[in-house]
Amino acid sequence: MSQEVAPVKCVGPEYRAEDQKPTATVSTVVHFDNVTVLPQTPQLIALLSIIRNHTTARGDFVFYSNRIIRLLVEEGLNHLPTVSHTVTTPVGRPYDGLSFQGKIAGVSIMRAGEAMEQGLRDCCRSVRIGKILIQRDEETAQPKLFYDKLPEDIADRWVLLLDPMLATGGSAIMAVDVLKSRGVPEERILFLNVLASPEGIKTFASKFPQSRVVTAFVDEGLDEKNYIIPGLGDFGDRYYTR
Amino acid sequence: MPSTVPVAPSTPQLEDLVMNLAAKGTAGTSSVDGTIAKRAHYAPPWADVSIIGIAGSSGSGKSTLSQAIVKKLNLPWVVILSIDSFYKSLDEEASRKAFRCEYDFDAPDALDFDVLVDRLRDLKAGKRADIPVYSFEKHARMEQTTSIYSPHVLILEGIFALHDPRVLELLDMKIFCEADADTCLSRRILRDQRERGRDVEGIIKQWFAFVKPNFEMYVDPQRKVADIIVPRGVENQVAMTMVTQFIQQKLLEKSTHHRAELTRLETGALSQPLTPKVHIMNQTSQMRGMNTIIHNIDTSSEDFIFYFNRLAALLVEQALNNIFFTSKTVVTPQNLPYRGLAPSGEVSAVVVLRGGAALEAGLHRVIPDCKTGRVLIQSNIRTGEPELHYQVLPKDIADHSAVLLLDAQMSSGGSALMAVQVLLDHGVKEERIVLVTYSAGRMGLHRLTKVFPDISVVVGNLCTDAEERWVERRYFRC
Numbered sequence A: 001m002s003q004e005v006a007p008v009k010c011v012g013p014e015y016r017a018e019d020q021k022p023t024a025t026v027s028t029v030v031h032f033d034n035v036t037v038l039p040q041t042p043q044l045i046a047l048l049s050i051i052r053n054h055t056t057a058r059g060d061f062v063f064y065s066n067r068i069i070r071l072l073v074e075e076g077l078n079h080l081p082t083v084s085h086t087v088t089t090p091v092g093r094p095y096d097g098l099s100f101q102g103k104i105a106g107v108s109i110m111r112a113g114e115a116m117e118q119g120l121r122d123c124c125r126s127v128r129i130g131k132i133l134i135q136r137d138e139e140t141a142q143p144k145l146f147y148d149k150l151p152e153d154i155a156d157r158w159v160l161l162l163d164p165m166l167a168t169g170g171s172a173i174m175a176v177d178v179l180k181s182r183g184v185p186e187e188r189i190l191f192l193n194v195l196a197s198p199e200g201i202k203t204f205a206s207k208f209p210q211s212r213v214v215t216a217f218v219d220e221g222l223d224e225k226n227y228i229i230p231g232l233g234d235f236g237d238r239y240y241t242r
Numbered sequence B: 001m002p003s004t005v006p007v008a009p010s011t012p013q014l015e016d017l018v019m020n021l022a023a024k025g026t027a028g029t030s031s032v033d034g035t036i037a038k039r040a041h042y043a044p045p046w047a048d049v050s051i052i053g054i055a056g057s058s059g060s061g062k063s064t065l066s067q068a069i070v071k072k073l074n075l076p077w078v079v080i081l082s083i084d085s086f087y088k089s090l091d092e093e094a095s096r097k098a099f100r101c102e103y104d105f106d107a108p109d110a111l112d113f114d115v116l117v118d119r120l121r122d123l124k125a126g127k128r129a130d131i132p133v134y135s136f137e138k139h140a141r142m143e144q145t146t147s148i149y150s151p152h153v154l155i156l157e158g159i160f161a162l163h164d165p166r167v168l169e170l171l172d173m174k175i176f177c178e179a180d181a182d183t184c185l186s187r188r189i190l191r192d193q194r195e196r197g198r199d200v201e202g203i204i205k206q207w208f209a210f211v212k213p214n215f216e217m218y219v220d221p222q223r224k225v226a227d228i229i230v231p232r233g234v235e236n237q238v239a240m241t242m243v244t245q246f247i248q249q250k251l252l253e254k255s256t257h258h259r260a261e262l263t264r265l266e267t268g269a270l271s272q273p274l275t276p277k278v279h280i281m282n283q284t285s286q287m288r289g290m291n292t293i294i295h296n297i298d299t300s301s302e303d304f305i306f307y308f309n310r311l312a313a314l315l316v317e318q319a320l321n322n323i324f325f326t327s328k329t330v331v332t333p334q335n336l337p338y339r340g341l342a343p344s345g346e347v348s349a350v351v352v353l354r355g356g357a358a359l360e361a362g363l364h365r366v367i368p369d370c371k372t373g374r375v376l377i378q379s380n381i382r383t384g385e386p387e388l389h390y391q392v393l394p395k396d397i398a399d400h401s402a403v404l405l406l407d408a409q410m411s412s413g414g415s416a417l418m419a420v421q422v423l424l425d426h427g428v429k430e431e432r433i434v435l436v437t438y439s440a441g442r443m444g445l446h447r448l449t450k451v452f453p454d455i456s457v458v459v460g461n462l463c464t465d466a467e468e469r470w471v472e473r474r475y476f477r478c
Helices: A044-053 A058-077 A112-123 A169-179 A198-207 A235-241 B010-025 B061-073 B090-100 B113-124 B167-169 B182-195 B200-224 B237-266 B285-295 B299-322 B355-366 B414-427 B440-451 B471-478
Strands: A009-010 A023-024 A035-036 A082-088 A093-098 A103-110 A128-136 A145-150 A157-160 A189-196 A212-217 B051-056 B078-083 B128-134 B141-147 B153-157 B171-177 B226-231 B278-280 B326-330 B337-341 B347-351 B372-379 B386-392 B402-410 B432-441 B458-463
Touching: A009 B090, A023 A044, A035 B402, A035 B414, A035 B440, A044 A058, A044 B299, A044 B326, A058 A189, A058 A212, A058 A235, A058 B299, A058 B355, A082 B285, A093 B285, A103 A112, A103 A169, A103 B061, A103 B237, A103 B402, A112 A128, A112 A157, A112 A235, A128 A169, A145 A169, A157 A169, A157 B285, A169 A198, A189 A198, A198 B182, A198 B458, B051 B113, B051 B167, B051 B200, B051 B237, B061 B078, B061 B153, B061 B171, B061 B237, B090 B372, B113 B128, B113 B153, B153 B237, B153 B414, B167 B471, B171 B200, B171 B237, B182 B200, B182 B355, B285 B458, B299 B355, B299 B402, B299 B432, B299 B458, B299 B471, B347 B414, B355 B402, B355 B432, B355 B471, B372 B414, B386 B414, B402 B414, B402 B440, B402 B471, B414 B432, B432 B440, B440 B458
Parallel strands: A035 A212, A103 A128, A103 A157, A157 A189, A189 A212, B051 B153, B051 B171, B078 B153, B171 B226, B278 B458, B347 B372, B347 B402, B402 B432, B432 B458
Antiparallel strands: A009 A023, A023 B337, A082 A093, A128 A145, B128 B141, B326 B337, B372 B386
């Protein structure tokens, strides 16, 4: 199927000379205003290298993917609305800060998306988390909604939609449709994703221009079975059962 | 003097130019973009240790006197080094002799002065010195060593402390202890029986065969080079007071000098921008939101600790972008290659106590099994001078590809300077050090990067200079 040319770059801090920075394949560049790709730091590339490696054991896969997911959540939360808020510090000086407005909820697409719940909880302790089960219908080969359980007041919340892999975008699009049918405005949906294909990004970002995708890495493309390549295998399998 | 060599008038501009040119030729070692940052010099208070030699006959009260002095001063940076640690290991024959009490331990030849001089020179240069451990039961050097690091005053105690001219050169004060021969012998019998596992007969045999003749030949002549001769050892209160006062004077000089150094490093710092190696965290809305909660005096302790840990993990993640990586191609489960990166080697951490310990929860979220050294640096209540009280570092720290130095807050930069110096003294290369701190003042950052331009620094947010250390107080709740 389709494949982009993977960009290879010197990766490292700005103050270091190019010849002192090792080269690595970084995220494919995509041009959508509503897509945020995490900064391609050497540390992020090293984390991705571990979870991509087929020899990485499950314990390490869980630990290192959690680290990436926490970075995704931290970045995702930056897109929530704020108001300025001045406080007094313990040494008595004023601090011009800000506080967050609006309530949030997490919604994971089962089962791989549930692997991202821990990372979300690490940042937002008592967040409400809904779940959506979408599976491929054997007859039509289309994604089909099997189950959902969402907070009652979901329409009043900002939603962090969780799915680590964005391949064709079929499930993610269906999940957003479910959320919209429950009254969540598109602009209050943030889709957090570890690894995306350029096709998936394009489909999702153009179908929901008001929503936002935050991803760690856009890979080269999809293979004939619609797996992301070079990819990292089946995320849910590697996290839960392999 | 009959004549003097004329000294050429100095032309500073020309010299600077030559220095700059010379430095440019080797650019790349100090800074990447070719600009030459002038490195300021920092001398820790242990850089020029004062050494006091105490010699005298066996049993004359040298070690009792040394211990009494140390006890009276009660400061961690006044330490005793016994010359007995430098006995040579005995070969088989000598060893057999020794067990029969026929080996001459009381001649200068039994001591390894070369190693002693080396170690003293290391200490004088501010470095860590590994001191051999000698077993009197086995008459051999043990495999392990003990180390001495960062004393401000060192008391070198032993019968031949004033014997070797190379040692004499390094001494700041030379003391010779005196006691009547019968006092010496009786003390020696008691000590060797109790501490060194000898029997009375052997001890007396040694005394007349070796101790006494050696005293006359080598020990007693040392009195000629001594500054002070102390009769009656510890009972001699006047001598004790003289020596302790001399040491106190030395300590005060060092402290004054150290504080003057720190003040000197302040001047001119503020007019320059921070170097690119100082990374202030992007003030994203999450960052500012967390900072607001952390800064708010009304935040509950539970929330404070939660948000501080969360932010600390982000600081450590950012710090790891400054370590060294190498390219590494991995194969994915789809059997496809991915050209990625892997850290070039082990990453360890050193916590500057107490504040740095507040960042440990964050550190362990990122590297759960990170080897962690600890240094306790406290500011003197009266003078504000940072003082090194305690340090334990991973043994192989010099081989680690990066060392994260953690401190919660940095105001004047005094303790950070000292902590970096400790790492350098233990063989860690400057460019491998990443200082991680929740907040820092510009002054402290300037001071630190002026002295150590090759370290990188990650700062959560900038604060005013000389801010109190409130973060650790909030985090540990006391």
